[in-house]
Structure formats: structure tokens, C-alpha cells
Amino acid sequence: MHHIYCPYCEETREEEEYSYTGEAHIERPKDPASITDEAWGDYLFFRSNPRGIHHEMWFHAAGCRRYFNATRDTHSYQIHETYKMGELPTITAKTIAADTLAAQQGDAS
Amino acid sequence: MTSVSTNFSAGDMMESPLHHHVAHTNHSDAGIVMKEDKFRGHLNLRGNPEDTAFTSAVESVLGVALPITANTSVRSGDTVAYWLCPNEWLLIVASGTQGQVEADLRLAVANKGADQHIAITDISSGQTLVNLSGSGVAELLQKSTVYDCHVSNFPVGKVVQTTFAKTGTTMCKLEDGSMDLVIRRSFSDYFFLWLQDASEEYGLQIA
Structure with a gap:
């Protein structure tokens, strides 16, 4: 079982209290009528399926009933951070790659 | 025709349909x-905790300030307010007073000039x-x-x-x-x- 930190309850709770609700940071097209069917279809149905860092929404169903975002590694299942709706992640695939590179260079020197 | 013997008796092995309601007696x-x-008044309250007109209006009715810190509660006589999420509270008030408390809350919020984007829901039943x-x-x-x-x-x-x-x-x-x-x-x-x-x-x- 995971222990997941809820940024609203400000506590780490059991995974059983939560449910996963899909990819985060998907922006609705400003003017749906002016975009192509393909672009609308992409927005509506198509999701990224990365191996590695994924930003996704979770719902604290049995707790405060708020949605929040989580940054999770789909390979290791490790949750790097959780953050409130409307906020941006501090940990991304880029920052992790940079950290890894820095660590490797540190080892080499 | 041979009779089928029924060796079942209402003993330890059998549970009547109402077994679960009578199995436990009151232990001293x-x-x-x-x-x-029973029958306490339960009100779900939603509003902006950063709107001081809203929080002071609620405080004037309940007699205590709403709990703003996560996972906390406040108590005043028969009234208790639970923090549910950053903009939601559960108010449990004396039996039968929920209608009056709801009306008082609406009046106080209007009088204090608070943001009207609030919700008060009677969920007692x-x-x-x-x-x-x-x-x-x-x-x-x-x-x-x-x-x-x-x-x-x-x-x-x-x-x-x-x-x-x-x-x-x-x-x-x-x-x-x-x-x-x-x-x-x-x-x-x-x-x-x-x-x-x-x-x-x-x-x-x-x-």
C-alpha cells in the first residue's frame, strides 16, 4: 500500500482513501469550434502514456474529497510529490534527468 | 415412504435469520x-475562509470561530464545527435548531456583506x-x-x-x-x- 500525502489534509494517508483520476494539466481548447476534429479528439480521448515521470490527478475520495496532482514514476511507482490544483510540479522528467546527470558527473570527477 | 430424520437443532451451529440482531446482549x-x-442538526457549510466577513458572520452565529487548520474542530456548548476541507465544514448543532441556525447564518452572512458564493445545506436526515x-x-x-x-x-x-x-x-x-x-x-x-x-x-x- 502507498502512503500518499494530501496537500489539503496536510497529512499522509493510506492509498485506500484515494482514487486515481487520470492525467493532469490537460488544458481545454479555448475555442473548440475553431479547431479540427483531430485536435478535439486528441484533447478528448488521447493521453500520454510515458514510461517514467507522469503528472496525474488523484482524488481524496474518503477524506477531504478534493482533487490534487501527483508526480509519479510509472516505472517504479514512486510518488515524487503531490501538489494542489492550479500549482505546477517542481519535479519533472527534466529536473530528474538534470539531477541524474549532475550525480553522474559528481561520480566521474 | 421413509421419514427423513432431521438432526438439526437450534444449537451452536445454526444462526436464525435475525441472529445478528440478538447475538449480543448488553454486557455490564x-x-x-x-x-x-440521535436527531442532532447537521449542517454542511461552504465558504471562503479568507473572506473575513464570512468567517466573522459564522462566528457571530456559532459563538466560536470556524476551525481553519486542517483536521481540527471547535466546540461551544451543543455546537461543534468540524473542518472537512479548506472551504468546507460540518456543523453539528442541538436537535431541532438546524433550521434556525441555517436562517441565522444566511442573515449574518448577508448583513456582514460577505461574498455570497457560499452554501449551507441541511443534511441532518x-x-x-x-x-x-x-x-x-x-x-x-x-x-x-x-x-x-x-x-x-x-x-x-x-x-x-x-x-x-x-x-x-x-x-x-x-x-x-x-x-x-x-x-x-x-x-x-x-x-x-x-x-x-x-x-x-x-x-x-x-x-
Whole structure:
């Protein structure tokens, strides 16, 4: 079982209290009528399926009933951070790659 | 025609359809004492905690300030306010007064000039308040909920919404060490059957 930190309850709770609700940071097209069917279809149905860092929404169903975002590694299942709706992640695939590179260079020197 | 012998007798092996309702008698030295605080007024309140006109209006009606800190509660006489999320509270008031409290809240919020983007919902008929006390409560909660209810993690006044077996509950620790649980009406039968089963080893008393 995971222990997941809820940024609203400000506590780490059991995974059983939560449910996963899909990819985060998907922006609705400003003017749906002016975009192509393909672009609308992409927005509506198509999701990224990365191996590695994924930003996704979770719902604290049995707790405060708020949605929040989580940054999770789909390979290791490790949750790097959780953050409130409307906020941006501090940990991304880029920052992790940079950290890894820095660590490797540190080892080499 | 041979008669079929029926060796079944109403003994230890058989349970009548109503077995679960009569299996537990009231133990005088029960480790779990359940008391339903019936017909209290339950109001769900939503509003912006950063709007001081809203918070002061609510305070003027309840007599206490709304709890703004996560997982906390405040108490004033018969009234208790639970923090549910950053902009949602559960107010439990004296039986029969919920209509008046709701009207008072609406009036106070309007008079204080607070942001009108608020919601006050009477949910009294949808849930009930149950108090669990006794020496076995800590262990009972250990096997009923995924939350760590140990005293080191659950001080007096703390409010936690979590799972209770396969239903949900809102728990609040009282000064006497007992636990108040808000449970849904639709899950009350389930809750009670679970409680009976889980408290079998401690003895259950209905107060």
C-alpha cells in the first residue's frame, strides 16, 4: 500500500482513501469550434502514456474529497510529490534527468 | 415412504435469520459502549475562509470561530464545527435548531456583506452521530479503519475523514477519550453489523 500525502489534509494517508483520476494539466481548447476534429479528439480521448515521470490527478475520495496532482514514476511507482490544483510540479522528467546527470558527473570527477 | 430424520437443532451451529440482531446482549462490563446521539442538526457549510466577513458572520452565529487548520474542530456548548476541507465544514448543532441556525447564518452572512458564493445545506436526515467509548475502542478502530488512531497521532479535538470497514466516517476525539463518529444513514445497518461483529471479543453495550 502507498502512503500518499494530501496537500489539503496536510497529512499522509493510506492509498485506500484515494482514487486515481487520470492525467493532469490537460488544458481545454479555448475555442473548440475553431479547431479540427483531430485536435478535439486528441484533447478528448488521447493521453500520454510515458514510461517514467507522469503528472496525474488523484482524488481524496474518503477524506477531504478534493482533487490534487501527483508526480509519479510509472516505472517504479514512486510518488515524487503531490501538489494542489492550479500549482505546477517542481519535479519533472527534466529536473530528474538534470539531477541524474549532475550525480553522474559528481561520480566521474 | 421413509421419514427423513432431521438432526438439526437450534444449537451452536445454526444462526436464525435475525441472529445478528440478538447475538449480543448488553454486557455490564463491556469494552465497547455505543451511544447514538440521535436527531442532532447537521449542517454542511461552504465558504471562503479568507473572506473575513464570512468567517466573522459564522462566528457571530456559532459563538466560536470556524476551525481553519486542517483536521481540527471547535466546540461551544451543543455546537461543534468540524473542518472537512479548506472551504468546507460540518456543523453539528442541538436537535431541532438546524433550521434556525441555517436562517441565522444566511442573515449574518448577508448583513456582514460577505461574498455570497457560499452554501449551507441541511443534511441532518442523511447522517447520524455515534459515540464509541470503553477500553476496547482503540483496538476496535485499529481493525475497522486504515487511519492510525493511536493517541500519539490522534489528539483530542482532531477530526479525520477516512474509511470505516467498507464505508466512510468522520471521526473526532473527545476530551474523555471516547470517539465521535459521523456515519451515513444509508450505511447505518452495515455500520452496526460491523460494530457488533468487531466488538464481540470486548463485549458491546448499547447505551
